[in-house]
Amino acid sequence: MTRSLSSPGGRIVTAEPVCGMRLAASLADEGNRSNQNIDFKESVMKILSPRVHGYIDYAVVALFLLAPSLFGFSGLPETLCYILGAVHAAMTLLTAFPLGAAKVIPFPVHGGLEAAVAVFLVAAPWLFSFDEASAARNFYLVSGVAVGLVWLVTDYRSAYATTAAGVRPEHRSFS
Secondary structure (H helix, E strand, O other): OOEEEEOOOOOEEEEOHHHHHHHHHHHHHHHHHHOHHHHHHHHHHOOEOHHHHHHHHHHHHHHHHHHHHHHOOOOHHHHHHHHHHHHHHHHHHHEEOOOOOOOOEEHHHHHHHHHHHHHHHHHHHHHOOOOOOHHHHHHHHHHHHHHHHHHHHEOOOOOOOOOOOOOOOOOOOOO
């Protein structure tokens, strides 16, 4: 008994039930080919290499630690800045990428945590009721948007990122 199926790319595939594994492989291959355009678009958007991202991370740490003095806010927003600076420094030092020291946290996990931090930074003035303090509120909003933009344009899947074992993959991105 022969079956005809339509693949995601619109191609008609016929197969005998006995060769179900070949059918699945054929459909997977078709799906991979149809996703190549998406991967190309994603790689074009990902303009920051892991090394450049590391430099930005250390600048963000400095900014969090200096922001209360630079922008004149105190209290809970100040305390949160110091906590965020310390946590971001620890995460950066522990990340498996060129500027990480211990290389424990995989770079894509680092990216996921930064995406969550971006959302947290934007919401923080209202979550912690300092939305009336314009300097602190504006700092957290701008920081959240900036961290979100860095997250958006960083290539977290780059082969240039060092693996958790401390060994670089053979294929490297030199961006």
